[in-house]
Amino acid sequence: MEPILNVKNLTMNFGGLKALDNVNIAVEKGQIAALIGPNGAGKTTFFNCITGIYEPSEGHVEITPPGKPTQRLNGLKTNIVAEKGLARTFQNIRLFEGMTVLENVMIGRHCRLKSGIISAMLRPSAQKDEEQKAVSDSYRILEKIGLDKYVNEMAVNLPYGAQRRLEIARALATDPFLLLLDEPAAGMNPQETKELDELIIWLRDNEDLSILLIEHDMKLVMSLSDNIHVVDYGRKIAEGTPREVKSNSDVIKAYLGDDSEDA
Amino acid sequence: MVTKKEIKQSFFIALWFIVLTFPIMVIKINTIKHTVLFRWGNILWVGIAGFGASLVWNYFLRMKEEKKKTGVKDDIPVVHRLLQNEKFRNPFLAAVGVFFLAYPFIFPMYHTSIMITALVYVMLGLGLNIVVGLAGLLDLGYVAFYAVGAYAYALLNLHYGLSFWVVLPISAMLGAICGTMLGYPVLKLKGDYLAIVTLGFGEIIRIILENWDSFSNGPRGIPNIPAPSFFGYQFEQHASVVYIYFIVIALVLLTIFFVNRLENSRIGRAWIALRDDEIACQAMGIDKVKTKLTAFALGATWAALGGVVFAAKTSYINPMSFTIWESITILCVVVIGGMGSAIGVIAGALVLILVPEYLRAMAEYRMLVFGALQVIVMVFKPEGLIKSVRKTYKFEKVKE
């Protein structure tokens, strides 16, 4: 079967800097895959390239959504990529601060709703039904993620860990088949991290999702992942199961060579 | 408690103000007699005022800091609390309704006329609020769309004899088209850059109107614009003002009604998302181009409608009514009233337009006062006089 995400020879140049150099990564359906590497390795850049925030200098990004033919993502606008079913979170939380928790999730529903200006002004029953459904769908998602108690709070007033979870809730609302999480555990305490671990597994098993996550918390990565991709200086240096990656000499070198990561 | 440090600081601020205002407060040049008069006494007054103002300023700053420390984050404005309270809401709205209905019959025509102006600004403010307050696009050329509406009525009436009621929907459409036309080239711009380009756009429209004689009659403007008719019946002057007053009231109500619905809709949420974080907004599947253009188009629509009413009310328009100052006044209404907050914008328009009209002495210093108000609001109440409050939803737990 085709992998649901297939990235071939992806290269991203920033001026003279090769942030990504010929990277190949494939994610299978139903997998939890991890993308790891030292700081500045190019992980976030990889996400930005597949979600259309950056246009890759070279390479192919292909997706095969469940039950649909393979298609290329290169050159598509970010919002179209989201519509195709790739949803992401951000390393530095990017919630909508002027909105409540529920509205943040409803923004995720946006691309699955239809009503336009005229129907917003006249509110025919179809629009009302759609709106009501969006509200209850979003609330349902908050319940799943365990944020329903905050529903009418302003998003900025949430504790840090809850904000990270809200980013996941918002991404889920776009009905993705692949969830891209950029350091979802960053800044979380051990208890929150444990809950996140459970949430990610639950999402894969119950929501029919595949997940690709970037993470520095090795304990989390090793316990969660089916498959790990390691990048360093924009190059992919290893791939395999947690066990394989842990004993890979290149990986050990990359991590030990970087003083911010060992310890 | 006033600390020693504050007194010292206030002293220097007073000194600074004396130096700063020396040329205007102390020196007086009489150009006819060619003499220079030094009014030394004024130094004292400036000093005392500066010293006092600085102390008061510090006092309020401290109050604000303390309030922040005690951690009341969600202080919902009183008006919102009243409106949320079922018991108050209906009597409150009824009282407001009765006041505005009775207004033109209680007060002389002059006051009605001023109120019309203020209400037109409510429309303009609510329209601009879509662009600036909700979508976060700083538009300094908003007056251009106001001009589009006013000239649409004046010219279509002059050349084709179209009536107020026919032009109203046409100008709304023209406004939307012009809004889109401005929006398209500035899609990639943000913040200051956007502000400068839109400012330029506003000026271009005014300069075109001033110089394209054969089209707009240049600086002489267009006179004899008819007041709206009532099913073909033309009122005499006084009744006509009252009639326009009620038309504006109706338009304002429509504006409030529609803008409120837009704000709490799929498209309104997209505007706010775009304002808060463009990248996250796109990553959630929102089309940036479409969302920006609808904001510009809808904002412009209300400006154009306001323009038609303005032309009908004054019966004479010329390009001087559509200068950059007009844009800035409308922007002040939005910012001081409360960005993104419809009630704030309404309050802002009424205060900022009515007060200078009645305090004629102040009218001359209008921009100075607006500027000072802006600073005060930005320091003490950055969300505006009445900040916006998002809708809250009620839920029952889903039982499985």
Ligand SMILES: Nc1ncnc2c1ncn2[C@@H]1O[C@H](COP(=O)(O)OP(=O)(O)OP(=O)(O)O)[C@@H](O)[C@H]1O
């Ligand atoms: N827009 C950009 N312009 C120029 N250089 C960039 C840009 N974005 C990223 N880079 C550079 O690309 C490299 C990879 O950055 P990236 O953010 O992808 O790293 P990362 O693996 O996500 O690191 P971290 O673990 O710290 O998040 C860095 O050297 C960074 O400075």
Ligand SMILES: [Mg+2]
């Ligand atoms: Mg990163």
